[in-house]
Each structure stands twice: as C-alpha cells, then as structure tokens.
Amino acid sequence: MAGNKQQAQNQAKVFSRRAMILGGMQAGLVGSLIARLYYLQVVESEKYRLLADENRINLRLLPPPRGLILDRFGVPLAANFPNYRAILVAEQTKDLEQTLGDFARLVPLTERERAKVLRELKRNRAFTPIPVKEDLSWEQMSQVELNLPELPGISIEEDQKRYYPFAGLTAHILGYVQTASESEVAADPDPLLTLPGFRIGRSGLEKTYDGSLRGSAGKSEMEVNSVGRIIRQLSRVEGKPGADLVTTIDIGLQEFAQQRIAAEQSCSTVVMDIFTGEVLAMASTPSFDPASFYRGISGDEWRTLNADMFRPLTNKTVSDGYAPGSTFKIVTTMAAQAAGISPSFSVFCPGFYTFGPMRLHCWKKEGHGHVTMPDALKHSCDVYYYDVAKRVGIDAIAEMARKFGLGRPTGVDLPGENPGVIPDQQWKISTLGEKWYPGETLVAGIGQGFIQATPLQLCLMTARVANGGYAVKPRLFKRYGAAGSDEAYPPLTVVNAAQESDAAPKMDVKQEHLAMIRRGMDLVTNDQRGTAYRRRIDIPGMEMAGKTGTSQVRRITMSERATGVRKNEDLPWPQRDHALFVAFAPVHQPRYAISVVIEHGGGGSTFAAPIARDILIECQRRDPARRNPNDEGGRREMP
Amino acid sequence: MFAMTPMGNKQKKISLGEKLLQLNWSLVLLVTAVASIGFAMLYSAAHGSADPWMNAQIKRFALGVVGMLLLGLIDLRYYMRFAYLFYGLAFVLLVYVEFLGEIGMGAQRWINLGFMQLQPSEMMKIALVLSLARYFHGVDWEAVGKPWVLIPPTLLAVAPAGLVMKQPDLGTAVTLMIVGGAMFFAAGVRWWKFAIIIAVGVVGAYFAWNSSLLHDYQKARILTFLDPESDVRGAGYHIIQSKIALGSGGVWGKGFLQGTQSHLDFLPERQTDFIFTMFAEEWGLVGGVVLLTLYSLLVLYGVVIALRCRSQFGKMMAFGLSFNLFTYFFINTAMVMGLIPVVGVPLPLISYGGTAMMTVLAGFGLMMSAYVHRDAKLSRGGREEN
Known part of the structure; x- marks a missing residue:
C-alpha cells in the first residue's frame, strides 16, 4: 500500500513536472504566434496595406475626348462622333x-x-x-x-469615334488615328495608350499635334471584390480634354481645290498666304477615306491602297519630289542677277545650245532668236538658261535655290516631309562619289537633272518671290482653341502685309531682282506671247503672274546617261512629262501663291495652269470672307 | 496516509447543490467571452447581418453550454468506466463512414443525425483522450518504462489517426497524434522514446510522401506552404490573401465590419477556417493578442484542473482535453498566419459550425467534471477507492 502511494506520488510529481514542461512549450508556441502577428501587422504592415489596396482598388483610366480640328473659320474637319x-x-446569359x-x-x-x-x-x-x-x-x-430583355448579357456601350466630315477632301492634311502598336505603347509613357481601343494620330496633323489633341487621362478608382466586380467608385478625377486645333485651312477653298484636281490621276496643289505662310488649301489626288483606318483596315484594303501606282496614301504636296522643270528658272534668274548679269543681257537662241560635243535643245525647235531676261522667263527659253547657268555655276544656283526654301525641309507641320534635292558640286561628291560635270550645270539651270522639289517647296519659292523676299515658313497650325470672330483676316494692304512678314527674316536678295522675276512672271500669263497667256485670269484685280514648267522624265540628258542615274527606272507609269505651274495673285498686290503639279500630266501651260487659274480665282473670290469670318458667304458648313 | 485526510472523506458525500457550486463558472464566463467574439465575427462575415451564421451559432452555443454543464455534473468514474466503450463506438463509426464514404457518399465523412452532423473523427478526439487517460491511470509508474506496456496506447492513437488521415483529414490526424504524444509525455514516457518515435515519424513521412497515402492536393498544400508566392492564383492564393488581410489590419485593425479583404471576398472561408484572419484584420494586433490570450487562459485552466486532480485519470483527461484545445487553436491560427500548411482546422468556439464547438464544449464539460471530482480516488477499474 505504501509502495502504491509512493508510486502515486511519483506519478503525480512526474505529471506535474511534465505538464509544466508542456505548458512552457505551449506558452512558447503562443509567443511565436504573437511574434508572427507582430511581424505581419507591425513590421510588414505597410507592405500588406498596399497589397490590400492593390487588391481592392481598380484604377480606371478615363479617356479624354480628342481635340477637334477646325478650319480657320471653326468648321470642324475632325470631330468626335458617338460610337x-x-x-x-458571359455570366449574364445562360446560353x-x-x-x-x-x-x-x-x-x-x-x-x-x-x-x-x-x-x-x-x-x-x-x-x-x-x-x-x-x-x-x-x-x-x-x-x-x-x-x-430577350438578349441576356448584351448591352450597348457608347464611346467616341473619330469622324472626318469631309472624308477624302481633307484626308492628307488631317491624316487619321489608329490604335497604338506595341512598340508605340512601350515608347510612350502616357497611360492612355494602354487603353484598349485608344487611338493615336498616325499621319497628318493628327500625328503632328497628337500630344495636344490627345489631352490627358482622367482617373477613377473603383473598389472591386476578389473577382473584379465593381462595388463602388472611390474617387474620380476628370482628365483634361484634348485641345481644339484651329488650322489655317479654308475648307471652302480646300474643297474647291480637291475637287478641281479630282479628275487628274495624280496631281497636287498648295495655296499659301505669301505673307504668313499659312496654307489655305493643300490637295493631293487620289485621296483615301480616313474612316477605313479607324474601323481597322483589312489587309486586302491596305495592300490595294499601297499597291496603287497613284499612291493615294501619300500627301504628294509634301512627300513627293519632282524635277521642277522650267519653274526652277525663277531661281536661275535670281542667281544670274545676283552674279551681276543684267536684265538686258541678251542670248541668241537658235533652238539648241552647243556645249562641247553635246547639243542641248530648246523646247522650241525653231528657236527664240535674241532673248533678254524678262523674255527668257516669258518664253521659258531653255537656251538662255543654259548659257546663264554656265556663267553662274551650279554652286551659286544651289545657294539661291536654298534661299527660296528648296533642297531642305520647309519645316511644315506635317509628317513625312521630303527635303527635295538641290545638287551642287559637294553634294554630288558626297552622294554619288563623282565629280560634277559642267554639262549638269546647264541641265540644272532649267530645273532638270538631279533637282527635286516638292509642290509645297515650289509654292513657298513663289511666295517668297511675291512677298518681297521674306523667308516665311509654311504652316497649317493657327492656334489652339475655338475659332473666334476677333481673328479677322488682315485686310490686304501693303502696310499690313509688311507687318505680317516682319516675323519672317528678310532674305539676302535685292528687291529689284525680285521685281524683275515678278515682271517676267507677269509676262508669262499676261503678255500675249507668254507661255500661259491663254490660261490667264482676265478678271480685273485678280490677275495672276505665273511660271509654267514641263519637266521631262522620259528624255535623259547626256550627262545623266553618263553617270548612269536614271530616275525614270523607278517610275513604271506612262513616261509622260510632269506638268507644273506656279503663280501668285493678284499680280500687282500679291497675297496668294499656288503651285500645281500633275504627275506625268503633260505640258505645264496646257494642263497645270488652268487648275492654278481656277483655284486662284476661287481663292480671291473668297478673300473678303476670310477677312471677315462673320461673313457667312465665305463659310462652308459641315456636309 | 492519503486516505485519512478530511478532504478524501468529504468527497464521498458530494450533493448536487454542492456540485453546481463547484462547477467552474469562471470557465463558463471565459468560454462565453470567446464564443461572443465569434458571434460578432459571424455577424461581420455576413456583412453586418445576424443571418445566416450568427443566430444559428448562438443557438448551437446555448445548447452546447447546457450540455457542457450536464457533462460537468456527471461523476468522473462513469467517464473512466465507459472510456473504452466510447472509444470503441467512435472507432466503429470512423470505420463506418470510411466504408460508406468510399462506396456511396463521395467525400462525406459524417453521419447526419437530423439536428446535427456527427463527425466520428471529432468524437475520436475525446474518445482517445479518455481511453489514454484510463490506460495510463491503470499502469504502474514503473510499468510506464516498459516498451510493451506502451504498445496498446500507441495503437489506440495510431489506428484512428491513420483512418482519419485516409479520409483525408490531415489536420485532425495530426491533432490526434500530437494530443496522444502529449499524453504519453505527461504520463512519464522517457524522452528518448520520443526521439525514436520522431525518427520513425520522419522516415514514415518520407515514405508517406512517396506513397499514395498523401493525396496530391495535400502534397500541393505542403509545397505551396513552403513557397506560397509560387502559386498566386491557385493553392497559394488563400494563404497570400490571408497574410495580406492580417498585415493590412495593422496594430489597431480596420474596425468592425471594415475589413476590406474579408468583405470584398478576397479572404476565403472567412466564416470558418479563416475567421481568425478576419478578426485580426478588423481588430488588429491588439485584438489578435487579446484573443490568443483568452485561448491561452482556457488552456491554462485545463492544466490547473489537471494539476489539482488527485486521480491520474482526472489529471490525464483534463490535461489531454486542454491540450486538444491548444492544438485546435494553434493549428488554426498558425495556419492562417502562414506558419504551417493550410490543413483545414476550424478555430474552436469561433468558426461557424457545430461539430468543433460540440467537441470543445464537451471537453470543457469533462474538465469540469474532473474539477468537481478532483479529490476522488479511482481504482484501476474506475471505481472509487477509499
């Protein structure tokens, strides 16, 4: 019995000790639980708080409405339309x-x-x-x-789509918008690009001014549950809508110009205010429908547009370079005068010009006889310019060409500008690795050979001649914001004109030299024997002065043949001449300059000049309206 | 000498009134306090509604408390006497559901009694404690040192654990093994024997891993536990979300009904297994520590009762039951904190559900009985000695 008791006591003692040990272990484990809680809820709390917010808060971007693009009177050229x-x-429908x-x-x-x-x-x-x-x-x-009710799961959503009321009439100027590509999303930090369906400017003004038109994203914070269902809106910050862009375009004139050249297979024209460089109209055919890009163009459509030899997607006024032909004689004449050749300097034209072993022809086989400087412009006598060019040299001609805006980008606010080509000795060595042949100077003197200029450059050249030597720059941007009536078009006076041109630097050319050119151009259209007399404007006060050009793509000069440069090989299209015409009006108080280029269109006076004439008439007819935007007569409403 | 103390004599003539006074009313208060936290959390889990969980839980708890008190009044001798019988019943039921579950009830491992679902594995938790308590009560202090004496109790623990593991219910199986082990230890089994058992366990675990004993999803849970971030959308999702909920609660919590993780459904099973997470998200570190302290007090209460019991049976039973409670809440809270794998163990008294609450309340009833009859001296067969 005593043994039993002893045993029981031992047992109780062991039990107590071991219970204490286990109790201690339990206490230790509870301590570890508390330590863990402390770690999670105090030490790491901030991290988990962020994660919890990330869990529950869904940040949504609110796309701002894209800015409108307006013509100079406020007519919308690019607008937003409910889509x-x-x-x-899926979860809302059973089947x-x-x-x-x-x-x-x-x-x-x-x-x-x-x-x-x-x-x-x-x-x-x-x-x-x-x-x-x-x-x-x-x-x-x-x-x-x-x-x-019969369509469970279906609902209608509304957003904005880009809408171009004038479609093909403004397609090349405005460009179009498209969803951003992956690389664009990666390159642009703007979170808007990550929005599915968000579109950015892909060409034209839509591209140049994309940043301003786009605006900035708004934000809305949504509380969502674990499966992403929205519980409530926590906050909402409205974005900044894109700025409205007022352009220099006069849609009425633009429409006229685009329709006027619509019949041509491939043609382009630019109308410019000579004092401000504002582009009033810029047309290029064929055009395309920008809406097809918005919808998401199909591969077939894209291939068709791209394969079209008339290149409807190209804004030819800025992206295509052409041999300017005789329109370049303006530059050659300026260079000749700068080199000290007087307007009375005379050259005899027998219909050809002999240069070493080569015989270069004048466009008029029978020749022009004795020709002075104004007559040379009027008749567009090639022989006169061969002679003068040889005297002046290519470098002087090139320098003069650059003064008038050729051979380098004009800086117009459109993407894809072609800088053109103005060759000189250095250019040929660095580009072709060959020295300049003297014969090439002669060819360059009549705007053939290597020379390339865009229709916009040709228009700018004409503007700089007409405005008295101000290096204006072409632009389509007028300002941000709505078009207002306070922005009346300045009246057409010399004083005002000079003021407007003050912003542009004065070119290093002599006024009397420019006056000589203007006189020559006047003769081209208004003298009975001028090359474009039959296409003159005979409305008093609206007369134009111009210069024809027919640039050959078919006949290649000897020197080019020698160098092996055959630009024609790139052109599978019928190898006719390009028809060109540049002009300004009104002749005695110039305000507008125009260039027209019909690709492979034939003779400049026959085909390009009438187009320039019609557009300049329309331009001047609309002139008072531009000066007073409140005059409804000049407006063109949305179709 | 022991028998001659006045207390020993007094024990014989204990009346019902005295018993009622002897019941641990402070324990009832403590249990009610913990359960009330549970009620509040179930109210919150239903986004501020008494239905569907809180009201049902209150009814269950009221019923359970009555049952607990009744169990507390029953003489400890009866528990000892019927310990093996009860164990046998639980074991048969365990085999029964295992058998039925295999052929027709899918994964169902319970028996529907109409008013509640009886889960034999939960019964077994109590049955194991009772039978082990009885076994060690009947073994001499010296005999505990003999290996063959330990074979029957080892079987008592391992057999049901194996069955439960096969169900598969990893949490309960582990609980049975741990509680059994703790009782072996309290009974005075030598340290080195535990070392052998642990070594055998490690080797066994290795083979279990490579056999079909562990289901793939159980393996996945363990693997995911080791690196939860590796499976953010799948198995690791629960534990990551639970840690986010806990951590974002901070020191003071987000406030009652304000837990974003819980109320926006990021937290899985917020009314059952992950209710502690929800509590600590809304009440913060402060709430979590208070709750853990309350549980610790409950466990301590059981240990104190065990220490005050005169009979080895009472000691072992009270200690085993209190250890069972500890295992319960420790596994649950450690699991939601990401300290151990997610094994699907509810938080006793707080998680929604009847079975766990019944087990825990019954356990407290038995502890109370042990306390009321703390001075009883029991024979090896369960009869009171002089």
Missing part, C-alpha cells in the same frame, strides 16, 4: 450561343466576328464585357435596345 457598340457579359444567335438576327455578324467574340469570351473572365459589334448604326442600336 455605339454591343457588348456581351451564349442562343444570345449570339438572337443578336445576329438583329445585327448581322460575320463568321469572323462571331469567332472573335467566342475567342475573347474564352480568354476573359465571365464578368468581363466583350465587344460583340462595333459601330452600330442608330437603327441597329435602337433595335438592340428595344430587344434587350
């Missing part, structure tokens, strides 16, 4: 196929669209809205709205 789109939320089928009965779906929807549905969670059909017409939208 209705049908979206589908997807059924819903899609019912929907397709109201709004036809192509097999491709259908497959895309099903693919997207598989990729996303059941509550994610999937676009089923974009760009619903008003009728389709109301049809769907009406039948929503």
Whole structure:
C-alpha cells in the first residue's frame, strides 16, 4: 500500500513536472504566434496595406475626348462622333450561343466576328464585357435596345469615334488615328495608350499635334471584390480634354481645290498666304477615306491602297519630289542677277545650245532668236538658261535655290516631309562619289537633272518671290482653341502685309531682282506671247503672274546617261512629262501663291495652269470672307 | 496516509447543490467571452447581418453550454468506466463512414443525425483522450518504462489517426497524434522514446510522401506552404490573401465590419477556417493578442484542473482535453498566419459550425467534471477507492 502511494506520488510529481514542461512549450508556441502577428501587422504592415489596396482598388483610366480640328473659320474637319457598340457579359446569359444567335438576327455578324467574340469570351473572365459589334448604326442600336430583355448579357456601350466630315477632301492634311502598336505603347509613357481601343494620330496633323489633341487621362478608382466586380467608385478625377486645333485651312477653298484636281490621276496643289505662310488649301489626288483606318483596315484594303501606282496614301504636296522643270528658272534668274548679269543681257537662241560635243535643245525647235531676261522667263527659253547657268555655276544656283526654301525641309507641320534635292558640286561628291560635270550645270539651270522639289517647296519659292523676299515658313497650325470672330483676316494692304512678314527674316536678295522675276512672271500669263497667256485670269484685280514648267522624265540628258542615274527606272507609269505651274495673285498686290503639279500630266501651260487659274480665282473670290469670318458667304458648313 | 485526510472523506458525500457550486463558472464566463467574439465575427462575415451564421451559432452555443454543464455534473468514474466503450463506438463509426464514404457518399465523412452532423473523427478526439487517460491511470509508474506496456496506447492513437488521415483529414490526424504524444509525455514516457518515435515519424513521412497515402492536393498544400508566392492564383492564393488581410489590419485593425479583404471576398472561408484572419484584420494586433490570450487562459485552466486532480485519470483527461484545445487553436491560427500548411482546422468556439464547438464544449464539460471530482480516488477499474 505504501509502495502504491509512493508510486502515486511519483506519478503525480512526474505529471506535474511534465505538464509544466508542456505548458512552457505551449506558452512558447503562443509567443511565436504573437511574434508572427507582430511581424505581419507591425513590421510588414505597410507592405500588406498596399497589397490590400492593390487588391481592392481598380484604377480606371478615363479617356479624354480628342481635340477637334477646325478650319480657320471653326468648321470642324475632325470631330468626335458617338460610337455605339454591343457588348456581351458571359455570366449574364445562360446560353451564349442562343444570345449570339438572337443578336445576329438583329445585327448581322460575320463568321469572323462571331469567332472573335467566342475567342475573347474564352480568354476573359465571365464578368468581363466583350465587344460583340462595333459601330452600330442608330437603327441597329435602337433595335438592340428595344430587344434587350430577350438578349441576356448584351448591352450597348457608347464611346467616341473619330469622324472626318469631309472624308477624302481633307484626308492628307488631317491624316487619321489608329490604335497604338506595341512598340508605340512601350515608347510612350502616357497611360492612355494602354487603353484598349485608344487611338493615336498616325499621319497628318493628327500625328503632328497628337500630344495636344490627345489631352490627358482622367482617373477613377473603383473598389472591386476578389473577382473584379465593381462595388463602388472611390474617387474620380476628370482628365483634361484634348485641345481644339484651329488650322489655317479654308475648307471652302480646300474643297474647291480637291475637287478641281479630282479628275487628274495624280496631281497636287498648295495655296499659301505669301505673307504668313499659312496654307489655305493643300490637295493631293487620289485621296483615301480616313474612316477605313479607324474601323481597322483589312489587309486586302491596305495592300490595294499601297499597291496603287497613284499612291493615294501619300500627301504628294509634301512627300513627293519632282524635277521642277522650267519653274526652277525663277531661281536661275535670281542667281544670274545676283552674279551681276543684267536684265538686258541678251542670248541668241537658235533652238539648241552647243556645249562641247553635246547639243542641248530648246523646247522650241525653231528657236527664240535674241532673248533678254524678262523674255527668257516669258518664253521659258531653255537656251538662255543654259548659257546663264554656265556663267553662274551650279554652286551659286544651289545657294539661291536654298534661299527660296528648296533642297531642305520647309519645316511644315506635317509628317513625312521630303527635303527635295538641290545638287551642287559637294553634294554630288558626297552622294554619288563623282565629280560634277559642267554639262549638269546647264541641265540644272532649267530645273532638270538631279533637282527635286516638292509642290509645297515650289509654292513657298513663289511666295517668297511675291512677298518681297521674306523667308516665311509654311504652316497649317493657327492656334489652339475655338475659332473666334476677333481673328479677322488682315485686310490686304501693303502696310499690313509688311507687318505680317516682319516675323519672317528678310532674305539676302535685292528687291529689284525680285521685281524683275515678278515682271517676267507677269509676262508669262499676261503678255500675249507668254507661255500661259491663254490660261490667264482676265478678271480685273485678280490677275495672276505665273511660271509654267514641263519637266521631262522620259528624255535623259547626256550627262545623266553618263553617270548612269536614271530616275525614270523607278517610275513604271506612262513616261509622260510632269506638268507644273506656279503663280501668285493678284499680280500687282500679291497675297496668294499656288503651285500645281500633275504627275506625268503633260505640258505645264496646257494642263497645270488652268487648275492654278481656277483655284486662284476661287481663292480671291473668297478673300473678303476670310477677312471677315462673320461673313457667312465665305463659310462652308459641315456636309 | 492519503486516505485519512478530511478532504478524501468529504468527497464521498458530494450533493448536487454542492456540485453546481463547484462547477467552474469562471470557465463558463471565459468560454462565453470567446464564443461572443465569434458571434460578432459571424455577424461581420455576413456583412453586418445576424443571418445566416450568427443566430444559428448562438443557438448551437446555448445548447452546447447546457450540455457542457450536464457533462460537468456527471461523476468522473462513469467517464473512466465507459472510456473504452466510447472509444470503441467512435472507432466503429470512423470505420463506418470510411466504408460508406468510399462506396456511396463521395467525400462525406459524417453521419447526419437530423439536428446535427456527427463527425466520428471529432468524437475520436475525446474518445482517445479518455481511453489514454484510463490506460495510463491503470499502469504502474514503473510499468510506464516498459516498451510493451506502451504498445496498446500507441495503437489506440495510431489506428484512428491513420483512418482519419485516409479520409483525408490531415489536420485532425495530426491533432490526434500530437494530443496522444502529449499524453504519453505527461504520463512519464522517457524522452528518448520520443526521439525514436520522431525518427520513425520522419522516415514514415518520407515514405508517406512517396506513397499514395498523401493525396496530391495535400502534397500541393505542403509545397505551396513552403513557397506560397509560387502559386498566386491557385493553392497559394488563400494563404497570400490571408497574410495580406492580417498585415493590412495593422496594430489597431480596420474596425468592425471594415475589413476590406474579408468583405470584398478576397479572404476565403472567412466564416470558418479563416475567421481568425478576419478578426485580426478588423481588430488588429491588439485584438489578435487579446484573443490568443483568452485561448491561452482556457488552456491554462485545463492544466490547473489537471494539476489539482488527485486521480491520474482526472489529471490525464483534463490535461489531454486542454491540450486538444491548444492544438485546435494553434493549428488554426498558425495556419492562417502562414506558419504551417493550410490543413483545414476550424478555430474552436469561433468558426461557424457545430461539430468543433460540440467537441470543445464537451471537453470543457469533462474538465469540469474532473474539477468537481478532483479529490476522488479511482481504482484501476474506475471505481472509487477509499
């Protein structure tokens, strides 16, 4: 019994000790729990607080409306239009196929669209809205709205799409918008680009001024639950809408110009205010429909547009360089005068010019006889310019050409500008690795050979002649904000004109030299024997002065043949001459300059001059309206 | 000498009134306090609604407390006497559900009694403590040192643990083994024997890993536990979200009903296994420490009762039950904090559900009985000695 008791006591003692040990272990474990809690809730708390917020807060970007692009009177050229789109939320319908089928009965779906929807549905969670059909017409939208009870999961969403009321009339100027590519998203820190369906300017003014037109994103913080369903909106910061862009374009004139040249296969023209450099109209044919880029152009469409030999996607006024032909004689004449050759200097033209073993022809086989400087412009006598060019030398001609804005980008606010080519001795060595042949100087003197100029450059050259030697720069940007009536177009006086040109630097040319050119150009159109007399403007006060040009792409000069440079090889198109014409008006109080280039269009006086004439008449007819924007007569409303 | 103390004599004539006075009313208060925290959290889990969880839980708790008090009044001898019988019943039921579960009930491992679902594995937790307490009560102090004496109790613990593991319920299986081990230790089994058992356990775990004993999803849980970030969307999601909820709660918490992780459904199972997370998200470190302290007090209460019991059976039983409670809350809280794998153990008294609450309240009832009859001296067969 005593043994038992002893045992029981031992047992109790051991139990107590071991219970204490286990109790201690338990206390230790509870301590570790508390330590862990301390670690999570105090030490790491900030990290987890952020993670919790990241969990529950869904930041949504609110795309701002894209700025409008307006003509100088405030007529919208690029606007935003509500886009209705049908979206589908998979979890809200029991039978997807059924819903899609019912929907397709109201709004036809192509097999491709259908497959895309099903693919997207598989990729996303059941509550994610999937676009089923974009760009619903008003009728389709109301049809769907009406039948929503029978279309579980379908709803209508509205956003903005870019809309160009004048479509092809302004396509080259405005460009178009498209969704950003992956590399663009990576390069641009703007979070807006990450938004699906967000579009950026891809060409034209839409591209140049994309940053301002785009605006900045708004933000809305949504509280979401674990599956991403929105519980409530926590905050909302509105974005900054894109700035409206007022351009220098007069849509009335633009429409006239684009339609006037629409019949030509490939033609371009620019009308410019000679004192401000403001581009009033800029047309290029053929054109394209910018809407097709918005919708998402199909591969076929894209290939067709690209393969078109008339290159509808190219804004030829800034992106295409042409041999300026006889229009370049303006530059040669200026260079001759700068070199000290007087206007009375005379050359005998027998119809050809002998240069060493070569015989270069004048465009007039029978020759012009004795020709002085004004007559040389009037008749566009090639022999006179061969002679003068040889005397002056290519470097002097090139220097003069650059003064007038040729051979380098004009800096116009459009993407894809072609700088053109003004060759000189150095240029040939560095580009072709060959020395300049004297014969090439002669060819350059009549605007052939290596010389390339864009229609915009030719217009700028003419403007600088007409404005008295101010190095104005072409531009399409007028200002940001709405067009206001306080911005009346300045009256056409010499005083005002001089003031406006003050901003532009004065060129290093003599006034009397410019006056000589203007007189020669006057003769071209207004003298009975001028090359473009039959295309003159005979409305008093609107007369124009111009210069024809017919640049040959078919006949290649000896020297070019020798160097092996055959630009023609690039042109599979019928090898006719380019028809060119540059002009300013009114002749005695100039305000407007124009250039017209018809690619492979034939003779400049016959084909290009009438176009310039008609556009300049329209331009001057609209002139008073431009000076007073409140005058409705000059306005062109949205179609 | 022991028998001659006045207390020993007094023990015989204990009346019902005295018993009621002897019941641990402070324990009842403590249990109610913890359960009330649970009620509040269930209210919050339902986004500020008494339904569907809080009201049901209160009813269950009220019923459970009555049952607990009744168990506390029953004489300790009966528990000892029927310990093996109870164990046998629990074991049969465990085999029964295992068998039925295999052929027809899917993964169901409980028996529907109409008013509640009986989970044999939960019964077994108590049955194991009772039978081990009885076994060690009947073994001489010296005999504990003999290996063959330890074979029957080892089987008592390992057999049901194996069955439960196969269910598969890793949490309960581990609990049975740990509680059993703690009782072995308290009974005076030598240290080195534990070392052998642990070594065997490690080797066994190795083979278990490479056999079909562990289900793939159990393996995945362990692997994910080791590196939860590796499976953010899948198995690791729960534990990551739980840690975010805890951590974002900070020192003072986000406030009652204000837990974003819980209320926006980022936190899984917020009314059951992850209710501690929700509590600590809304009440912060302060709330978490208070709750852990309350649990620790409950466990300590059991240990004190065990120490004050005269009979080895009472000591072992009270200690085993209190250790069971400890294992319960430790596994749950350590799991939601990312300290151990997610094994699916509820938080006793707080998680929504009847089974765990019944087990824990029944355990407290038995502890109370041990306290009320703390001075009883029991024979080896369970009869009171003089």
